[in-house]
Amino acid sequence: MATLNDAQKMVDVLGKFIDIVSKELPDDVMAKLSELRVQEANPLAKTIYDVMFDNLDKAKKLNRPACQDTGVIQFFVRAGAKFPLLGDLRRILREATISATKSAPLRLNAVEVFDEVNTGTNVGTNVPFIEWEIVDDSSNIEIEVYQAGGGCSLPGRSIVLPPLAGYEGAMKFVFDTIVDWGINACPPLVVGVGIGTCSNSAALLSKKAMLRPVGTSHPHPKAAEMEKTIEEGLNAIGLGPQGISGKNSVMAVHVEGMAHHPSVLGVGVTVGCWANRHGVIRFDEHLNYEIISHKGVKL
Numbered sequence: 001m002a003t004l005n006d007a008q009k010m011v012d013v014l015g016k017f018i019d020i021v022s023k024e025l026p027d028d029v030m031a032k033l034s035e036l037r038v039q040e041a042n043p044l045a046k047t048i049y050d051v052m053f054d055n056l057d058k059a060k061k062l063n064r065p066a067c068q069d070t071g072v073i074q075f076f077v078r079a080g081a082k083f084p085l086l087g088d089l090r091r092i093l094r095e096a097t098i099s100a101t102k103s104a105p106l107r108l109n110a111v112e113v114f115d116e117v118n119t120g121t122n123v124g125t126n127v128p129f130i131e132w133e134i135v136d137d138s139s140n141i142e143i144e145v146y147q148a149g150g151g152c153s154l155p156g157r158s159i160v161l162p163p164l165a166g167y168e169g170a171m172k173f174v175f176d177t178i179v180d181w182g183i184n185a186c187p188p189l190v191v192g193v194g195i196g197t198c199s200n201s202a203a204l205l206s207k208k209a210m211l212r213p214v215g216t217s218h219p220h221p222k223a224a225e226m227e228k229t230i231e232e233g234l235n236a237i238g239l240g241p242q243g244i245s246g247k248n249s250v251m252a253v254h255v256e257g258m259a260h261h262p263s264v265l266g267v268g269v270t271v272g273c274w275a276n277r278h279g280v281i282r283f284d285e286h287l288n289y290e291i292i293s294h295k296g297v298k299l
């Protein structure tokens, strides 16, 4: 039986985790940035990578966020149906957000809708954003936190294409979006593409695709081929780090999909920036936790 103390323990752990995620990039992103840095030959682009790594080093040493825009906090929850604190989780996630906002500190990025007044806490109507998946027969919970900055959210788009547009039309939409808007999102980018029926299903899948660990491919060979084709095409544009031109535009392109209505093809695009601050933590029913995304990090 879960107690108030258990809930507070989870608030404390999650608050510290959100704080860490604002300051240290996950292992997959660090590994890919290191790889792209080595590949870069353009002197200005090499300098930008040096500055990025110096920035990350200083963020860690000085205990400060890696970018001034710490984003809107978003949670992607894969909750076991038997996890004991499920009924209190929304409050726990909101409290943890408020706690990290004070400790990190995070920039105050929740502007209340319609009133256009900053709430001052990073909490507001439907913020933090929470997306739930219930996992049958499990008592564990996996919580992914993402810090959605303004610049990297700006290229986000979704569209519903007529059936004849096909996957070629979907890829054209991705290219048009990144060519027009990608430079605003501080490349090298992680591009998530969602294929669905309507604009919301495609958009949500594109966010989930963007959050997939960098370095993974879709298990379906046609989706993996699409990822490779878009990645090669976007890299050929040569946006380079921070868009000043260079060898690569992207860290990765990830595609996710779902069965769709035969008359339409929904396509969503979500972009993550070089400072791609996401992290995954898993709790068991006794609130023992494991940090999946940042190996060796202690809270």
Ligand code: SF4
Residues within 6 Å of the ligand: 067, 068, 069, 070, 149, 150, 151, 152, 184, 185, 186, 273, 274, 275
């Ligand atoms: S796009 Fe990313 S790195 Fe650039 S300012 Fe926004 S949050 Fe920071």
